[in-house]
Amino acid sequence: xxxxxxxxxxxxxxxxxxxxxxxxxxxxxxxxxxxxxxxxxxxxxxxxxxxxxxxxxxxxxxxxxxxxxxxxxxxxxxxxxxxxxxxxxxxxxxxxxxxxxxxxxxxxxxxxxxxxxxxxxxxxxxxxxxxxxxxxxxxxxxxxxxxxxxxxxxxxxxxxxxxxxxxxxxxxxxxxxxxxxxxxxxxxxxxxxxxxxxxxxxxxxxxxxxxxxxxxxxxxxxxxxxxxxxxxxxxxxxxxxxxxxxxxxxxxxxxxxxxxxxxxxxxxxxxxxxxxxxxxxxxxxxxxxxxxxxxxxxxxxxxxxxxxxxxxxxxxxxxxxxxxxxxxxxxxxxxxxxxxxxxxxxxxxxxxxxxxxxxxxxxxxxxxxxxxxxxxxxxxxxxxxxxxxxxxxxxxxxxxxxxxxxxxxxxxxxxxxxxxxxxxxxxxxxxxxxxxxxxxxxxxxxxxxxxxxxxxxxxxxxxxxxxxxxxxxxxxxxxxxxxxxxxxxxxxxxxxxxxxxxxxxx
Amino acid sequence: xxxxxxxxxxxxxxxxxxxxxxxxxxxxxxxxxxxxxxxxxxxxxxxxxxxxxxxxxxxxxxxxxxxxxxxxxxxxxxxxxxxxxxxxxxxxxxxxxxxxxxxxxxxxxxxxxxxxxxxxxxxxxxxxxxxxxxxxxxxxxxxxxxxxxxxxxxxxxxxxxxxxxxxxxxxxxxxxxxxxxxxxxxxxxxxxxxxxxxxxxxxxxxxxxxxxxxxxxxxxxxxxxxxxxxxxx
Numbered sequence: 001x002x003x004x005x006x007x008x009x010x011x012x013x014x015x016x017x018x019x020x021x022x023x024x025x026x027x028x029x030x031x032x033x034x035x036x037x038x039x040x041x042x043x044x045x046x047x048x049x050x051x052x053x054x055x056x057x058x059x060x061x062x063x064x065x066x067x068x069x070x071x072x073x074x075x076x077x078x079x080x081x082x083x084x085x086x087x088x089x090x091x092x093x094x095x096x097x098x099x100x101x102x103x104x105x106x107x108x109x110x111x112x113x114x115x116x117x118x119x120x121x122x123x124x125x126x127x128x129x130x131x132x133x134x135x136x137x138x139x140x141x142x143x144x145x146x147x148x149x150x151x152x153x154x155x156x157x158x159x160x161x162x163x164x165x166x167x168x169x170x171x172x173x174x175x176x177x178x179x180x181x182x183x184x185x186x187x188x189x190x191x192x193x194x195x196x197x198x199x200x201x202x203x204x205x206x207x208x209x210x211x212x213x214x215x216x217x218x219x220x221x222x223x224x225x226x227x228x229x230x231x232x233x234x235x236x237x238x239x240x241x242x243x244x245x246x247x248x249x250x251x252x253x254x255x256x257x258x259x260x261x262x263x264x265x266x267x268x269x270x271x272x273x274x275x276x277x278x279x280x281x282x283x284x285x286x287x288x289x290x291x292x293x294x295x296x297x298x299x300x301x302x303x304x305x306x307x308x309x310x311x312x313x314x315x316x317x318x319x320x321x322x323x324x325x326x327x328x329x330x331x332x333x334x335x336x337x338x339x340x341x342x343x344x345x346x347x348x349x350x351x352x353x354x355x356x357x358x359x360x361x362x363x364x365x366x367x368x369x370x371x372x373x374x375x376x377x378x379x380x381x382x383x384x385x386x387x388x389x390x391x392x393x394x395x396x397x398x399x400x401x402x403x404x405x406x407x408x409x410x411x412x413x414x415x416x417x418x419x420x421x422x423x424x425x426x427x428x429x430x431x432x433x434x435x436x437x438x439x440x441x442x443x444x445x446x447x448x449x450x451x452x453x454x455x456x457x458x459x460x461x462x463x464x465x466x467x468x469x470x471x472x473x474x475x476x477x478x479x480x481x482x483x484x485x486x487x488x489x490x491x492x493x494x495x496x497x498x499x500x501x502x503x504x505x506x
Numbered sequence: 507x508x509x510x511x512x513x514x515x516x517x518x519x520x521x522x523x524x525x526x527x528x529x530x531x532x533x534x535x536x537x538x539x540x541x542x543x544x545x546x547x548x549x550x551x552x553x554x555x556x557x558x559x560x561x562x563x564x565x566x567x568x569x570x571x572x573x574x575x576x577x578x579x580x581x582x583x584x585x586x587x588x589x590x591x592x593x594x595x596x597x598x599x600x601x602x603x604x605x606x607x608x609x610x611x612x613x614x615x616x617x618x619x620x621x622x623x624x625x626x627x628x629x630x631x632x633x634x635x636x637x638x639x640x641x642x643x644x645x646x647x648x649x650x651x652x653x654x655x656x657x658x659x660x661x662x663x664x665x666x667x668x669x670x671x672x673x674x675x676x677x678x679x680x681x682x683x684x685x686x687x688x689x690x691x692x693x694x695x696x697x698x699x700x701x702x703x704x705x706x707x708x709x710x711x712x713x714x715x716x717x718x719x720x721x722x723x724x725x726x727x728x729x730x731x732x733x734x735x736x737x738x739x
Contacts, residue, residue, distance in 0.1 A: 405586050408554060411574035412581045413653075419606025427591045 003336070003417050010336040011345055017385060018349045021360020022237065028363050029230035036228075038207060039215060043235060046194060046211040049125060049204075050243075053132035054190035058182050060133065061140035064285040066174065067278035068141070069148035079286055080145070083138040086289070088439060088493050089486070090446025091135075091198035092463045096470070096482040097292025098122065098131055098203075100299055107295070127203035128211075132196065136189040138289065143188075147181045148174075166274065187247040194243050195236070195353040198448040202467065212236045213355045220453055226363060233356040240353055296482055303480020312481045315465035316488065319445055322380050322461060323492055326444035327437050329384035334391040334436065335425075338399035346388040354382050358450035375454035379461065382450045387440035394436040395429065402428045434500010438493040445489040462488070508551065508657060508689055513560040513715065515543070515550055521558065522546055524715025526708065530565070530656060533683065533690045534718060535704035537697065538711045539735040544693040547710060548659050551691065553577050564657070580653040582663035587646035588634040594621070594645050595630035601652040620648040624678060640671045644678070651682050658683055660692040676703045697736065701725060711735060 068080065086094070102108050102122045109119055122130065151173060159169045200211040210218070212235055219229040337346060361378050365371045371378075402425060410420050426433075448463035455464055462485045469478035510526040522543040528534055536544045549555035550562060553574035562569045569577055588597045598617045599609050609617070621630055624644040634642055643664055650658055660679065664672045680703065683690045694700060700707050700721060707724040709716040711731040728736075 406589065408552075408574070408581070408583065409586065409589075411554075412552065412579065413600050414575040414604040415600060416605040419600065419604055423592065423596070423600065423606045424589055428589075 007336040010333055014349055021357045024360040024363040025230045025233045029234045042210045042212050042215045049128050050190045050193035052129045053193040054186045057133050057136040057140045057189050058186045060137055061144050063281045065141045065144035067281045068145055071278050083142050086135045086138050088442035090463055090489050092448050092466045093482045093486045095202045097296040100295035101292050124209045128199055131199045132193045140185040143185045144181050147177050191243045191247045216355050229359050233359045236353050236356055299479040300483025303476040304483050309477055312465055315460045315462045319462035323441045323445040325380045326383040327441045330387045330391055330440045334395055338395045343392045343396055346392050354386055354449045358453045372456045375459040379451045383444035383447050387443050390439055391436040394432050398429055398432045431500045434497050438496035441492040442489045509563040511561045514558040516558055520713045526715050530689050531687050533704050534706045535700035536693045536708045538709055542710045544710050548661050548693055552579050578655050579657045580650045580655040581659045582646055584662050590634050593631050593633055598649050601649045620651045624648045639666055643675055654686055656688050658688045658690045662693055
């Protein structure tokens with residue numbers, strides 16, 4: 001059937017786009033690469049920072065999730081929704097915000113200086129871990145919160161009627177849950193941090209804070225040593241495969257639709273101390289998330305109103321085009337893959353780091369064209385591919401529901417594949433498609449990965465432009481561009497998500 | 507004739523067996539305890555369920571291996587008969603234009619005519635969600651009319667309606683089927699439905715499809731398996 005053929009070719013395209021670059025990397029790396037002493041350190045640093053990031057994100061998420069689960073306060077729903085925001089927040093924007101708080105001239109250092117305290121430095125290991133915690137603390141909190149809110153209210157009622165002490169209740173109800181969820185949350189974050197590139201690019205660097213991905217980038221951009229880049233890519237591939245297998249074993253199912261703000265009635269934690277403790281955690285978490293973002297907005301305004309500069313506008317135009325093209329491609333790709341096999345395939349595809357795929361594509365394209373002229377198309381394809389698993393996680397349940405609810409009706413009406421697709425399938429999937437498209441657009445808009453490998457000054461995207469302005473110490477222009485990037489990312493997400501909802505009556 | 511020969515169909519913990527033939531134009535009720543395989547029998551006719559052994563035929567043609575969309579069958583399901591995002595008109599149009607094309611002048615006339623027949627004149631622009639349960643059933647029935655297939659299967663389609671409305675709908679089905687000259691096979695758990703509507707009753711019980719019996723005769727002298735199921739009245 002036509003539909004099956006479509007699924008197969010979509011899957012095949014994905015497999016070719018993953019395996020092709022890997023093959024190119026393997027062939028190129030064979031014997032040519034020179035393993036330098038620094039490379040082992042990069043491997044060590046990569047694993048170490050990912051371990052620390054996973055550990056702190058999960059550990060800190062426990063008191064925050066606990067507090068959110070048992071407190072009722074003004075803005076609770078909003079705060080829970082905001083925990084989803086880092087997912088679509090461009091890394092470079094978050095880094096700008098974190099520098100504004102924790103950086104050399106950040107508000108924290110100014111505060112410390114006023115009291116004669118020590119100066120903090122954000123660059124290096126702790127900066128990388130800090131940024132990773134910024135992104136993943138909300139993720140871990142959402143995973144834990146979801147599990148916490150799934151504890152039936154009856155259990156808390158029973159605990160209250162038994163007169164359990166706070167410690168007794170913690171041991172019987174909450175500790176088993178933490179033990180069940182926390183390892184999975186840790187594993188997922190560990191894997192995410194292993195392949196995180198933009199954070200290491202902006203806050204790491206130097207011999208003591210270089211990740212494998214960053215080393216790939218440096219081998220290509222600075223030394224133009226393709227053999228070594230390929231060898232490093234191979235190392236990253238092995239790392240990601242092992243980590244991916246671990247995560248697959250430990251990972252809980254993480255949803256996007258988390259936290260509608262459900263409230264389970266609780267009778268515990270009424271003492272003043274427990275309340276104070278919870279409110280402090282909520283306040284700290286909220287401040288940690290919101291202050292950097294607020295500073296991006298505040299500091300960006302002068303730069304943005306000053307007109308941002310020609311380079312920024314061109315980069316913004318590129319980014320919007322890449323984001324829209326990635327979204328279109330990702331949707332066309334996702335629809336035939338919205339089944340179990342497709343989802344597994346897409347997850348396998350992104351377990352391989354975008355930089356490895358980028359390196360492979362670079363090697364494949366080089367004999368035929370100047371790879372630098374292909375920067376934007378390659379970024380588009382890789383971004384679409386990277387967003388696929390998220391799009392599929394959203395689309396698949398809905399697609400299967402349509403098939404389940406109306407598959408028989410389709411048969412008895414003898415609908416053609418075309419009629420089924422255009423009259424039933426697409427209209428029924430509008431809402432989740434809007435959401436998935438929004439996520440994809442925002443992810444593509446904010447991505448700073450493959451583009452860094454390929455780009456020349458004429459073909460920058462907005463995130464790369466922000467990075468370059470930062471590197472050139474044009475801080476006002478960088479802040480303005482970062483604000484523009486923030487607005488465009490969230491704006492695109494909002495537009496698509498809204499577009500899916502508007503008039504999508506059931 | 508609709509013929510089911512030496513059926514053997516896998517069910518959860520057992521297998522449904524039997525032989526049955528039903529003449530075109532008849533109205534047949536399938537009665538029996540829940541879980542006995544009434545709906546399974548409909549699925550076999552519609553082609554939704556593979557056979558372990560046996561044959562399905564219609565007027566000399568072998569349907570055993572035909573996919574559902576190639577069978578001369580239209581179905582009213584228990585629910586989900588209408589696409590909720592399409593207007594009644596568009597829902598009905600799919601019966602005439604299964605390729606999703608636009609309505610021709612003639613299509614529109616036929617659709618409005620069918621809606622009028624089932625008492626939904628002027629409702630073609632409404633979406634199913636804005637209709638009552640009875641109206642939704644009527645719209646689905648109007649579509650069965652437009653499909654004009656020689657076999658109509660009803661899988662307890664009006665079980666959510668009140669008694670008066672249900673009686674009315676059954677009357678409507680009788681008219682529609684009469685006009686089409688179609689064989690109607692209706693699954694029900696309500697003996698009154700059978701009495702009111704069916705000419706023949708087929709009992710499905712104890713993993714067996716029993717032979718059809720004229721309705722009056724069936725209720726005058728109910729088989730033992732049926733008595734066990736309804737209890738002594």
